[in-house]
Amino acid sequence: MNIIVLSWRYLWSRPLAASLNLLLLALGLASISFVLLVSQQINRAFERDLAGIDVVVGAKGSPMQLILSGVFHIDAPTGNVPLAAVKELEKNPQVAKVIPISLGDSFRGFRIVGTSLDYIKHYDAQLASGALWDKPMQAVIGSQVARQTGLKAGDAFAGSHGLGGGGESHGQTPYNVVGVLAASGSVLDRLILTSTESVWKVHETDAALDAEDQKILEEERELTLALIQYKTPLAAVTFPRFVNTTTEMQAAAPALEITRLLNMIGVGTDLLKALAGILLLTAGLSVFIALWSAVRERRADLALLRMLGAPPRKIAGLLLYEALWLALLACLLGVLAAQGVMAVAAWALQAEKSVVIGAFVWPIELIVVPIVALGVALAASALPAWEAYRVSVFELLQSR
């Protein structure tokens, strides 16, 4: 017999109360764990996809929309900008690298992105099979695209107009899959990549009436947006203003927009945190009431332990250990529940072709959960333990 076994037995001698308290405490801890996991995952996903993109230049409109559509591929783009204007920016001495992005078509809900090979290099993506494109109308697909559509190197497919799928099909100009990227956890996993020329070609072939018309269209070629890396961090001060005032385009700094977005999400997580706090407070109170009534109920038992020769601290320790057992169990249940919900969310987001989040990460911030559990347990058991400490053996002799 030791205090660990004994407190366990005492805890489960009232199974209903123990289960309810465990449930309450576990719910509170699960909410906290969930908030922690979500914010960590979102931050990580954003950071990974941002990967050193200093500024995004595109059509005027909402800067947040520009970032969401151009970097994370979760919103519609703001519009198109002339190719010539972007070429002009390339000559700017502050600009180190320009990655063009052309959007507009999709295949079964996956975006077809016209870009340059720099885009793949930028994310350090590796080929799982096949090769990169070297001609228009060749496509390299992300790992998730390959998995969900069954496409592989050597297959052909026709894109459809629009990003949502179900648009008019570009059947005359099918793409050939030449390569499949290895899963990297970045946004590339759910994209179909091709050269910008391919995107122009698809639309020009569809629209051009004759060779002359084709020429006119070629002169008016457009891009959706451009991802830009600076040569020097100082450019952040002047470059966006330069673009916004002297061109018809807008420049949006992803870091700034993401901070804004996280602040908006932050309201949600704050709300969840508050809810978790209330749950934990309730759980703490409930544990307190349970322990308090346990002391009352077992007063005579505890007094008998004193009579048998147990020092008061041992009696108080018994109560404390009971609370610690609850905390430990609730911790395990809570974290597992939160991870379970995260896994379901990851699966659902992936099915919707939205932000990729990894399941079962164990951020260091989760250490907060056992600390909170311990705190609640100690706070809830302090008074009952003190009451147990003061149990007088003499009462035992007088309880007639």
Added chain:
Amino acid sequence: MITSRQLSYRYVNGPALAFADLEVAQGGVLVLGGASGSGKSTWLALAAGLLQASSGDLTVAGQAVAQLDKVRSDAWRAKTIGFLPQKLHLSAALSVYGNLALSQWAVGQKTDHKSIHAALAALGVAELSERKPSQLSGGQAQRVALARAVLLQPKVVLADEPTASLDDDAASAALDLLLATAARLNATLVIATHDSRIKKHLEAVCRPFLGIKLASSPINTVASSS
């Protein structure tokens, strides 16, 4: 061996109790009689080192109880006193075996399977060791509680109203069991009771028990409100 001289206890804002001098040999039996409120519980508490006497001397098993401080009295009580409470107070959360293991835990000993088994067997309840107290009859429960009281081989066994709410047959059986158990350990047995049957039974029964001297002095209480 229990001796007391000029023992008295005064409650804060309460009555003062003075107890008759007494001397019980090791292995003897002492019956504390008298109506409720006459100080039986107080005397038990003094003997167990739970209360400090206001004046006088009380020596239990060679230890002057007044000289024990709080911390040492817990350890002393654990190895010297076996206690059979009136309501038994077997823990409902634990099995019979667990209840005995609990008293070893209380004094900081490791669970000793052999001595638990021996204590239960000596009282004829070894086969009940896996049962919960709620699955015991009244008589079985009392045997288990007695096994717990003598598990650590105390020199003194304090029994608080051991025959309350028992019919005549059960009461004499319970008493015989107490006497036999105390005699086996050569422990001094103190029975606090207001049950008049006990004294009669003891007088009838004690002579045949060799070595047991009955020191059944009713505690002479001089109760007065202060």
